[in-house]
Amino acid sequence: MHGLFKWSSKWWPGVIPLVIFWGIAAWTSTATVEGDLAARSNAALKDTVLDKRRISVDGRDVTFAANAFSEDGRVSAVASVEAVPGVRLVNDETRLVPEAKPFVWSAERDVVRVTLGGNSPLPSSRSKLMEAAKANLGGVEVVDQMGLARGAPLRFDSATALLLDQIGKLKDGRITLTDTKVNLSGMARELGGREAIAAALKNLPEGYSVAVNDIRAPPYVFQAYKDPVALTLTLTGYVPDNNVHAAVVAAAGRKFFSEKVVDNLKASIGAPSGFAAAVVPALGALSRLSTGTLVVSDREVKLSGDALHDAAANQIRGGLGRDFPQGWQYKAEISVKPASAPVDATVCQQLFAELLSKGRIRFESGRADIVSDSAGLLDRLIETAMRCPTVNIEIAGHTDGDGDEAANQTLSEKRAQAVMDYLVRAGLPASRFLPVGYGSTQPLAGNDTEDGKAQNRRIEFVVK
Amino acid sequence: MAALATFFWGWLLTAALLGFGMGWIAVVHRAQAVSKAWMRWLALLAAALVAASFTRIVPGRFGYWLDLFLVMFALYLCGCAIGSWLRDWVVTRSTLAARAAKSAQNDNL
Incomplete structure (x- = not known):
């Protein structure tokens, strides 16, 4: 031992190369050691949920900064880094994610994108929301402006997933979740969307409730276009249900005696009340136009087109609004079709016969009151009568063979008179018309079938 | 530190070999020995450095370099x-062998 002490006094010369070696070792290994420690520290935190994690290594000392979502999580994260072999010291710069009070989350949709904002409790919730948004919304751009905060209400994930589904049903709008209260505003994408959203909100998780639901429905649109060239009536847009659908199409068939009805209507909920009561008379007004368009948007009815004569234009402008249910608005942009070229008596008779072969002037059963469905046909007859101003016309009334002959005679006379009165009210001189009733004396078909009787009940225009 | 030895074990081995060589030479070396007073001061310095290392008061890279x-x-x-x-063992043995050989030679004479 004494020898060892004696020899050690001569060991000092080796310290000089040792220091040189030490310098080289320090120079070459420091960066490698730091890189290894950083990698292993990050690996140790792989399964720990942290926000804004930052690890820097200086020598063997690790500076660890992160936002943790709970105190336990924060402490265990620091312990994980401390336990990494080779780490000498951990400079703990971790802290807890700030708590949001109230905890607000929002989803906003505009024309081009959906923006998710407010707070999310965990990075996993946040990425889940983004994925769900992208999956739900197809190709719409999704912008993530969410922050992270503590203090989310229970069942936050399922509540926001449900709300995100509703954003897909909006054209534009905003859904905000404030703690457990839901606020909705905006415009539904489709008819029925508002109702679908309201129904879906009933499935919100326990404890959640809707504070304000200001979702508006898109306008309920019904359109009809009368094309005089193609001789079609095209119906597009929505009707409340199949019954109304059938009623509207049937009414169109009655009122448009010479046009083919093209039915492109779809059934959808969300119709304003009194829809059928407004649309049917509006179709009647359209049937009186030479060409025209009817647009029903919510409770607003717009009719535009060309009437066949002045009196019809005035009646359409002024009369239709009175037929509508309470709360409906009516706007008419009616002009008068330029008068057609005059024709001689023979052509005039042909035109009358042609019109009356396509349609028939209808009356209330057993009475001489003209049914409003016949207004379109009558306007055409008036227009034709105006084209041959010099001829006199016999208006011949006929009935079927049912009932008393005297009563039929009287009824046919009254019906002929009613038609004449209608023409006179339209501005034609009474002197040109001669109403005649023939009762059932001139049947066109046998009175033994309903079809035959229907053919026999008629008004004829005979040029004299 | 042991976990990090993979990165600088070559230098540790070099230091040990350097020490072995220096120790080997020191036994017969005629260099000037360090005085006892210096030895004490150096031991004190080494103890201070060890203490600094264990208390981890030297921060960052300097701490690593110290270790x-x-x-x-x-x-x-x-x-x-x-x-x-x-x-010392080799020298002692060869000296003893030389002495034994010498005494044997003297005995023979």
Whole structure:
């Protein structure tokens, strides 16, 4: 031992190369050691949920900064880094994610994108929301402006997933979740969307409730276009249900005696009340136009087109609004079709016969009151009568063979008179018309079938 | 530190070999020995450095470099001790052998 002490006094010369070696070792290994420690520290935190994690290594000392979502999580994260072999010291710069009070989350949709904002409790919730948004919304751009905060209400994930589904049903709008209260505003994408959203909100998780639901429905649109060239009536847009659908199409068939009805209507909920009561008379007004368009948007009815004569234009402008249910608005942009070229008596008779072969002037059963469905046909007859101003016309009334002959005679006379009165009210001189009733004396078909009787009940225009 | 030895084990081995060589030479070296007073001061300095290392008061890279130096220095000292002891053993044995041979020769004469 004494020898060892004696020899050690001569060991000092080796310290000089040792220091040189030490310098080289320090120079070459420091960066490698730091890189290894950083990698292993990050690996140790792989399964720990942290926000804004930052690890820097200086020598063997690790500076660890992160936002943790709970105190336990924060402490265990620091312990994980401390336990990494080779780490000498951990400079703990971790802290807890700030708590949001109230905890607000929002989803906003505009024309081009959906923006998710407010707070999310965990990075996993946040990425889940983004994925769900992208999956739900197809190709719409999704912008993530969410922050992270503590203090989310229970069942936050399922509540926001449900709300995100509703954003897909909006054209534009905003859904905000404030703690457990839901606020909705905006415009539904489709008819029925508002109702679908309201129904879906009933499935919100326990404890959640809707504070304000200001979702508006898109306008309920019904359109009809009368094309005089193609001789079609095209119906597009929505009707409340199949019954109304059938009623509207049937009414169109009655009122448009010479046009083919093209039915492109779809059934959808969300119709304003009194829809059928407004649309049917509006179709009647359209049937009186030479060409025209009817647009029903919510409770607003717009009719535009060309009437066949002045009196019809005035009646359409002024009369239709009175037929509508309470709360409906009516706007008419009616002009008068330029008068057609005059024709001689023979052509005039042909035109009358042609019109009356396509349609028939209808009356209330057993009475001489003209049914409003016949207004379109009558306007055409008036227009034709105006084209041959010099001829006199016999208006011949006929009935079927049912009932008393005297009563039929009287009824046919009254019906002929009613038609004449209608023409006179339209501005034609009474002197040109001669109403005649023939009762059932001139049947066109046998009175033994309903079809035959229907053919026999008629008004004829005979040029004299 | 042991976990990090994979990155600088070559330098540790070098330090130990350097120590072994120095220890080997020191036994017969005629260099000037360090005085006892200096030895005390140096031991004190080494103890202070060890204390600084264990208390981890030297921060960051300097701390790592200190640890690295102390480990290399410790291995150097171990190498020196083994080298000197071995050399001493070899020298002593050859001296004894020489003496035995000499006495045997004298006996023969």
